[in-house]
Amino acid sequence: MVQKAMKDLTYSSLCFPEEIKAKGMDSKEDIPYYYYRDDGIKVWEAIKSFVENVIHIYYESDEVVCEDVELQAFVKDIYVYGMRGVKSSGFPKMIRTREKLAEYLTVIIFTTSAQHAGVNFGQYDWCSWIPNAPPTMRCPPPTEKGTVTIEQIVESLPDRGRSCWHLGAVWALSQFQDSEPTMELLGMTTIFLLICVSCLLLVTTWRNRKQPPGPIALPLAGNMLQLNPKNLPESLKKLSEKYGPVFTIRLGPRKIVVLYGYDVVKEALIDQADDFSGRGKLPILERHxxxxxxxxxxxxxxxxxxxxxxxxxxxxGMGKRSIEERIQEEAHFLVERIRNTHEEPFNPGIFLIHAVSNIICSIVFGDRFDYEDKKFLTLINLLDENRKYQNAIQTQLYNFFPTLMEFLPGPHQKMIKNNEEVDKFISEIIAQHQKTRDPTCPRDFIDAFLNKMDQEKGNGHSEFTVESLSSSTLDLFLAGTATTSTTLQYGLLILQKYPEIQEKVQKEIDGVIGRDRRPCMADRSQMPYTDAVIHEIQRFIDFIPLNVPHTVIKDTKFRNYFIPKDTMIFPLLTPILHDSKEFPNPEKFDPGHFLNANGTFKKSDFFMPFSAGKRICAGEGLARMELFIFLTSILQNFTLKPVVHHKDIDITPVVTVMTNKPRPYEVSFVPR
Known part of the structure; x- marks a missing residue:
């Protein structure tokens, strides 16, 4: 029996118009390389007409329309399955009519042969009509003509024609067989495995081409060996110069899309805010x-x-007078504590952490702690240790290989243990509140949360639980202490470097506030230079260069790229806060970046230290208030005296994985 390949059938059996045959393509070997490119529409119409005839005849009579009975029987087989599927709930709804079934069969025959012809049909996802089928398969040009019969193809299909994927794959495989091979030679199991592997590779390649570009990643390690962990922002800057403002990296097995520059970050976090509103999941935080x-x-x-x-x-009272009064009160305690150092040089970091933490304590717990309170000091020490452990290489490895790192010793284990201690501390305070609270008069955040839990008791799916209260309380501490205290600590170092700037701020304080009255937020609008200095401190230090990671909450199209759901996003802040067009000489500390020519304060859309969009820092208003009142209170009462010459002060940051920190220093506070 003369065996036939699929391309033989698609030419000899479809009764093509004579004008196509007249092109001189008598040899069936020539067909795939010519007729689809020159007469694709006519070929499509010929196939469609043939299929419609087969369906009609099968439905109405037994008449044969073309000379190839085997091909007609093959189409009937698929049609039988299709009509059975019309009556089942599992078959695609769009194929539950004879018209759609005709279109479905036309696509199968046309595409399987067109793929072999080298025509690019990758943009036409015809397999998406079929349950559980992968994206369009692309077959490479053949090396040898195959010899698979129609009977063998049909018999190889699960349930006689269940999926065009199987048809296309079996046919493509036949093109690479040596002369006179048989299906029995390889075995159906081997062929099926080859098909699955080939399609998996093809699907992966197809999807990757549409996603943002990036450097080639190594197995397991990803691009970690190509990046400088001591200065990741600089490594990402170099990659952006090569791959553009949207590119992909892999940290370990995790894929991350990096957004580099104001325009692209604004487009993602503001213009497509919903799509990019997910929070990136870091296993070390998820564990707690x-x-x-x-x-x-x-x-x-x-x-x-x-x-x-x-x-x-x-x-x-965030943004209201009551919180402002709490900050003013805490600023007074801080000033008196500094005064008691009697001009002796010291590192002010711990004083600032205590003061800022007490603001959160007053909001969350209802009262501030004495600076010498043992429980308070234990809490602060645990949180401070965790900030150090968070930058350890073992902790970062935990975020990418959590299962492995769970069993290995290191700082990440200490961080986990510290978190448990912090949780125990917070749980004890929650228990005390449960015993002493008055639902009609909430004292603080915890009381308000417990009241909300009472309101939600009838809701079996409530998000308000003791666990979420504990987590939210710790969230407020982490977000509300390190950022503000580090910014203040860094700001005091910068002002030592530039005594002339410190002097201008003090002059403005003396003119607007004086030496006796406590600073308040109403003063800020009359102090444009001081406001500009605070903004410039935040811009210059670039506290969180990579931003807090986001994710896309659904498959997202962004600048003609496809970003799959749950992909982690790094919307970098460094290229925004240090944009040379918006801020000339961005590496230089210059309050003029936020001043107009006439000395008034100048706003900038590029000022994003709190990020932007739906995930913008919830405590932004509180942080702004703390920075202004604490800094003006200190400079109202003291002049900063460095222990070295101001020109020798190094204000470049200590770059860690997550944050930029000031270099350790000591300073004397000289009363004014």
Whole structure:
């Protein structure tokens, strides 16, 4: 029996118009390389007409329309399956009519042969009509003509024609067989495995071509060996110069899309805010928070907890006078504590951490702690240790290989243990609140949360639980202490470097506030130079260069790229805060970046130290208030005296994995 390849059938059996045959392609070997490129539409119409005839005849009579009975029987086989599928709930709804079935069969025959012809049909996802089928398969040009019969192809198909994927794959495989091979030679199991592997590789390649470009990644390690962990922002800057503002890197097995520059970050976080509103999941934080904190949660949990936190902080005075009075009171305690150093040089970092932490304590716990309180000092020490452990290489490896690192010793294990101690501390305070609270008069954030839990008792899916209260409380501490205290600490170092700037700020303080009255937020609008200095401190130090990681919450199209759901996003802040067009000489500290020519304050859309969009820092208003009142209170009462000549002060940051920190220093506070 003369055996036939699929391309033989698609030419000899479809009754093509004579005008196509007249082109001189008598040899069936020539067909795939010519007729699809020259007469694709006519070929499509011929196939479609043939299929419609087969369906009609099978439905109405037994008449044969073309000379190849085997091909007609093959199409009937698929048609039988299709009509059976019309009556089943599992078959695609769009193929549940005779018209759609005709289109379906036309696509199968046309595409399987067109693929072999070298025509690019990758953009036409015809297999998406079929349940559980992968994207379009692309077959390479053949090396040898195959010898598979129609009977063998049909018999190889699961349930006689279940999927065009199988048809196309079996046919493509036949093109690479040696002369006179048989299906029995390889075995159906081997062929099936080859098909699966080939399609997996093809699908992966197809998807990757549409995603943002990036450097070639190594197995397991990804691009970690190509990046400088001591200065990741600089490594990413070099990659952006090569791959553009949207590119892909792999840290270990995890794929990350990096957004580099103001325009692309604004487009993602503001213009497509919903798509990019997910929070990137870091296993070291997931292990403790379990997706229940204000900053670390996602979906409905995040929406409800964030809405509650913003409302409660506002009700307790964020942006209102009551919180302002608490900050003024804490600033007074800080000033007196500094005064007691009697001009002896010291590192002010721990003083600033205590002061800023007490603001959070007053909001969350209802009262501030004495600076010598043992429980307070234990809490601060645990959080401070964790900030150091967070930058350890073992902790970062935990984020990419959590299963392995779970069993290995290192700083990450100490961080996990510290988190458990912090959770125990917070749980004890929650228990005390449960015993002493008055639902009609909430004292603080915890009381308000417990009241919300009472309101949600009838809701079996409530997001307000003791666990989410503990996580949210810790979230507020982490977000509300390190950022503000480090910014103040860095700012005092910069002002030592530039005594002339310190002098101008003090002159403005003396003119607007004087030496006796406490600074208040109403003063800021009359102090444009001081406001510009604070903004420039935040811009210059670039505290969180990589930003807090985001994710896309669904498959997302972004600048003609495809970003799969749950892909982690790094919307970098460094290229925005150090943009040379918006801020000339961005590496130089210059309050003029935020001043107009007439000395008034100048706003900038590029000022994003708190990020932007739906995940912008919930405590931004509180942080702005703390920075202004604490800094002006210190400079109102003291002049900073460095222990070295001001020109020798190094204000370049200590770059860690997550943050930029000031170099350790000591300073004397000389009373004014």
């Amino acid at each position: 928070f379990k997706g229940s904190g204000v900053a670390t949660s996602n979906g409905e949990t995040w929406k409800q907890l964030r809405r509650f936190a913003l409302t409660t902080l506002r009700d307790f």
